Amino acid sequence: MNAPVVLVPLDGMDARLLHPVAANVLEVFGLVAAVGDPAEIPVEAFDPTRGQYRAAAVLSFLKPCCPEAKRVVGVTAADLFEPGLNFVFGLAERPGRAAVVSAHRLLTRDGRRFLARLMKEANHELGHTFGLGHCPEPTCAMRFSNSVVEVDEKGRFFCPRCRALLVEALKRL
Ligand SMILES: [Zn+2]
Numbered sequence: 001m002n003a004p005v006v007l008v009p010l011d012g013m014d015a016r017l018l019h020p021v022a023a024n025v026l027e028v029f030g031l032v033a034a035v036g037d038p039a040e041i042p043v044e045a046f047d048p049t050r051g052q053y054r055a056a057a058v059l060s061f062l063k064p065c066c067p068e069a070k071r072v073v074g075v076t077a078a079d080l081f082e083p084g085l086n087f088v089f090g091l092a093e094r095p096g097r098a099a100v101v102s103a104h105r106l107l108t109r110d111g112r113r114f115l116a117r118l119m120k121e122a123n124h125e126l127g128h129t130f131g132l133g134h135c136p137e138p139t140c141a142m143r144f145s146n147s148v149v150e151v152d153e154k155g156r157f158f159c160p161r162c163r164a165l166l167v168e169a170l171k172r173l
Pocket residue numbers: 124128134144
């Protein structure tokens with residue numbers, strides 16, 4: 001697989017849902033994204049007292065995946081956390097190669113809204129891998145979201161400032 005970005009369905013995440021996310025990555029980043037082979041999150045990443053997976057442990061698992069790709073983004077239906085936070089929508093190396101997004105708290109009966117949320121959070125975490133930080137612009141994909149309401153409020157595109165930083169980072173890819 002020669003795509004620069006690989007989306008990895010983790011833990012039974014429906015791979016078909018990742019194809020529109022891949023199309024979105026091409027549109028927003030100008031990078032071809034492929035849907036990779038499904039993988040299982042290692043059991044060590046699971047915290048039985050919390051019933052959640054440690055996001056950093058999932059990232060460690062993803063780092064050696066798809067070595068030929070420039071970026072690897074795991075998408076899981078499992079709930080993720082980091083110490084000190086009740087949950088995270090995702091986590092990424094900043095800058096780096098690996099990112100993970102959780103669909104767990106993005107789920108809603110509205111399939112279009114769910115996909116839009118998934119795209120926004122995938123773009124947010126991918127943005128981190130290109131060195132972007134959090135952005136105060138309300139509609140920018142790099143705005144930090146604490147809730148799905150905040151995810152719904154922002155867009156899947158980058159504000160002019162973040163886009164300029166991204167364009168520079170993409171030149172170094
Ligand atoms: Zn973030």
